Each structure stands twice: as C-alpha cells, then as structure tokens.
Amino acid sequence: MSQGPIRFQGQGCAAGIFEGEVVLSKQPFGFWQGMDPQTGIVIDKRHDTCGLSIKDKAFVFPFGRGSTGTPGIFLEAVRNGCAPGAIVNVKSEPMIIMCAVLAEAFFRVTIPIVDGVEGDLARHLETGDRVRVDGSTGVIEVIGRG
C-alpha cells in the first residue's frame, strides 16, 4: 500500500479528464515497438511493464523514447480503442504531446497528458491505484489504492 500525498500538481500538456487505474513504470518508454496497438499490451521485453495492458490506463513513465513513427503506432491503438487513457511523465516530449493532439484532431479521442509533477510521483503511486488526471489544470488526485 502506497503512502503519501493524494494530490499532485504538474503541468497540463494536453487537455481532458481521465479517471481510472495507474500503470506505473520507472523506465523511459517508446510506443513504436513498445506497445501492441491491437491489444494495448506492452511488448518491449526490456521494459518493466512488459506484458501489462495500458489500454484505458493512466500510464505513468519518466519520459518517451521518441521514434518519429511514434504517432503511427499510437493512433493505431486509438483507432482500435486500445490506447492509454492518460499519460503522466516527468517530462513529456513533443512526440508524446503530438500523439494526443493528433488523436483529438483525427479521431476525436481525448487523452490528457500531465508532466513536471512536483515531488517524486513514482514513489507515491503503484500500479493498480486509481487516479483522476486533469490535463488542463495539471492536477492528479489519487482516488483509490490498488
């Protein structure tokens, strides 16, 4: 059971509101060759979330390893209904933010993104916790422990 604050303040990078479960990673992540867009399952064998589904989850990882093909895989997951529901990073690179912008522009799917959360978010969250992510205000609230 995680301890600590239940409300975190970060920067809103892409608007929208999400409520649901957390998948927490302590490693950088690349969607290109990192996620199966047909299922939303992490397939990168070197990654600490390998085998977990990030479909409709708040996917928390430090930063993206951004191939320029990233939105290709990401939008394929969006089209299949298998994309993460929200993304929380230490630092969100343009490639990740573009995924949310493109998802909204072409598929009218909103995926809030928050980065730059004060304090060590990863120490206060666990996979399975329930959170509310507000991509406009940058506020993340823990609403249930997993």
Next chain:
Amino acid sequence: MQLTDAERRILDGAGGEPRRLALQVLVKLGEACGAERMVEIASAHLVASSYQIAGEAGIAIYTQLAEQGARVVVRTTSDPGSIDFARWREFKTPAEYAARQTKIAELLDRMGVIPTWTCTPYTTFNVPHFGEHLGWSESSAVVFANSVIGARTNRLAAYVDLCAALTGRVPCFGLHLDEGRRGDVLFELDAELSADFADHHFPALGYLVGQVVKDRIPVILGIRRATLDQLKAFGAASAASGSVALYHMIGITPEARTLEEAFGSRTPTERMAVGRREIEAVMEQMGASEGPVDVVGVGCPHASIDQMARYAALLEGKRVHPNTQLWICTNVVVEEMARKMGYLDVIQRAGARLMVGTCHNDCPLEAWGFRRLATDSGKFAYYTPTTVGTECAFASTEACIRAAITGRVERR
C-alpha cells in the same frame, strides 16, 4: 503564437478543411514547444508512408484528407514503404499486406506526394540547401539535412509532417533558431583513432555518440575527412541509438568550421575522449554475434550510386552462399542509375538482391525465419533485434559482403 493574416484565414477555414486541421495541429505543437511564430518551409518528407508505421489508422487519416481534397503545397517526398512495389512476392510479403501498402501509395499520390519511397530523399528530388527551413520526419534524413547540408528542421512526428506539407509551415522553435543549433557535448578522438579512422568506425562512433547525448547536440573533433556516405552512416546510427537531430563535425560540417562556431558562446556541458577501446566496446554492443548468417543487410540508409559501385566491385565474379540472402536496400533512382552503369548486372549475377523502396526493417519478414543478420549499418544494428527478431553481427561493408559469400560472419 503570433500568426499572420494568411495563417488566421487558414484557421478560419478559407483554405479548406484539411489545411485548417493541419494548421491547428501545428499551432498546438508550437504552443507546447514555446514557438512564437510559424516559419515557411521549402519541402516536407513523410515518415508514415509505410504501412508498418501508418497501419489502418494512417489509411483512415489519409482517406479522410484525400476525400476532403487535401493537396501538399510544398515539394513533398515519401519515406520507404513496407514493400518493394516491384518485387514483394520475391520477398514473401503477404498479398493482403502489399494491398494495404498500395492503398497508402494511392492516397499519397492523390495528395501530390512525390513517390520516392526512400530515407535518402536528398539522392532523388528533395535536395535542400544551406539555411533552408524544412518539415521532415525520417530521423536519418533529418540528421543529414541539418548536419551535412545545414538546412533546418526539427524531427517531426508521423502525420505532423503531412500537416507541414499541407500548410507549407512548421512552428519555429528548436533547430529552426540559431541558438537551438549550438553544440552541447564534445567528443574528442585521440590521436591514434583520428589517424586511423576507418569506414566502419563512422556508424560505430555515431552509435556511441547517440547513446551518450540522447537528444542533445554532439560536436566531434578529430575526424580528418569524410564522404557523404560516411556522414550519412554516422548520423543514422546516432539518430537510432539516441535521437540526435543535428551534429557538428569540426572542419567537416558547414556550421562547424571551428569549435567556436560549433559551440557559439556556450561551453560544452560534457566532454568525452574516444579512442580505440571505446570504439571496440561499442562495436561489441552493436552486434558481436558470429557464425552462420542467413541474411546480410547493406544500404541502410538507402545506398548511393557510390555504394552500389563498391558492392559491385566486391561481388564481381563471386557467388552469394546458397544459405544466405544478401539484400541491398536503395531507392528507385539509384537502382535505375546502377542498371545503366552495369552494377545491377554484376550484383544480380552474384545472387544478391536489390530491395527497392523499402528495407529489412520496414518489411514483414516473418516468413523467412531469419536467425542471424550481418550488417554494416548502425541503424539496422539498433533496430533489427526487434524488427527482424534476429541476432546481429555488426561488421564493415567488406566483411558483410564476405559473409554473404562464405555464409558465415567472422568479425575480424
């Protein structure tokens, strides 16, 4: 962001729905990245031309745009596709897969994209000049355009590149600005390595540099001479192992005649000395596998006519081993020139194949069941364990061609 009257009119829909949507995406990118304005571009290059990247989502997006009458407004070229359009059966590509790639080709045609199908558009019809602003995405082409030519482009994402092509603009930040192009990390070759720097050291050094700098700007001191192909190989490796979009090589690349020019008023945030030991260590990491090899990959990034001449010379009068495939990746322009020059004939007589408009990494190869790949490319070495699912042996071009002939890769 400060937008011009023309840009405001586009956002109001005066240029049609595709351009409105495209500019809206670019404005959001600009706002997220602190751009103050847009900058007009001379050309675009699209990475999501391959079905492997674009998938059904890409077909849906391109269909929507094409049906709304989208047309590119600047010279726009396509990255490799996921099939060799002329030889996909030969490469055992499933017919349904080839049909989906062909669908993407039709949609890009309708939007006015030049079908170059290459990661080296600068060997075809998309040749930037110094200082020109671009909207390019393919990572190896971006690093070449910025570093070797001195043109200016950020690493655009898939589909954002098309937004740039449809509007002729990108948000002005990062590598479009003088202050975004200064060096961060200095790599100094020691005297021995500098004197003895071999062809296959270019991709190896690029791979090492990318690992160290991630997305910062490296400056390399100690390279005495380099061909365009060597600079291409260095950049592609650095853009794969890291996300290098611009490097400076003192005395070689155009914005780095001196260290002062490369760093501007900055001082290096980090310095690293590189000698034989560091180069050997990174080559181990890139692929130290030895033994029977079932596939050899050269031409990543796509081979130039100079490289075709070299492969032909190495293959003259030789025969590729019956258990080994030697696939040379290139674009249709170089293919045609190689045919006229007689190189193609020599290469094919030796039993090697040309893989045109695609490559080992973009094409589905499950049907082949490959186990070990030998390559002279740092980019292939980085991606192949996941894309082709093979063990990898990184070696010089000569050693790769030799491996294709003997059927075994011996690294030294």
